[in-house]
Amino acid sequence: MSSISQAALQNLDEPSRKEIMQFIESENSKSKVQMSIHSFTDMCFKKCNAHKPITSGTLDFAEEQCLTNCLNRFLDTNIKVVQALQGAQK
Amino acid sequence: MALFGAPSTSTASSVNSVQSQQLKQQIQDQISQELAVANATELVNKITENCFDKCITNPQISLNPQEDGCVNQCLEKYMRSWNVISKSYITRIQQSNQ
Incomplete structure (x- = not known):
């Protein structure tokens, strides 16, 4: 492997x-x-395609929106959890 | 002594520095290469997992044309999704750094 x-x-x-x-x-x-x-892509792809079959290779507006919302709400949740735990520590 | 010693050591150290430069480049290239492979492997694994899940609900003796088409579309959709998430995530990181 290493030369x-x-x-x-x-x-x-x-x-x-x-x-x-x-x-x-x-x-x-x-x-x-x-x-x-x-x-994140793995998680949001699953969430945004959960109730529909794959019918095209492109992303329509709604799908793109779903992905960005999914990511941003996940990060919001992450921040919330950290803040809540920091609060609980005090 | 200084007359003969000095040039010879400076030549030696400059040879060493050229070798170091080359070795450094070699190490960096190898690191980049391995990370690129790791990144590609991760992408292949995730796409396979998601698209197998989505397109092959009832595995048959071979992939039928319908499944085949689904996998192609799914693959393309997944890569587009990766780019959307990547763009949004980097935007968000930049915002939080301001």
Whole structure:
């Protein structure tokens, strides 16, 4: 899998190390956002297509609206839950 | 000593820095590549799950034309949905950062 040798890694100079660490951090947060989008799409696709068969490959206005509402209300709910738990802690 | 020593060490360290640059690029490319594969795999899995659920309610000996068409439409609809969710989510993140 990995073609990078251990010895070569140890010889990496300091600036390169730093750049790699920054690169990993940014790729990591990008990947987290992407994975969230996967789980939201999964959830909202199920919700918005629950009571109807798939009859076209496109999204009509109502379907698009359903998806954005689904996402935004989910995030609202998430914030509410966090706030409620923070309140309960005090 | 300094006369001979200094240039030789600076050459050595600049060679090392070129090697480091190359290695760094190699590592970053590999990371990007693996994340792209992970992202694509996740998309394939989610689409398969959702569209199988939606289109193949009663599995037969093979996919019939109707199921086949449904899967194609479902796949397209799912990817469009992914883009809508992605756009809305990023908008929302940007709003909350302001």
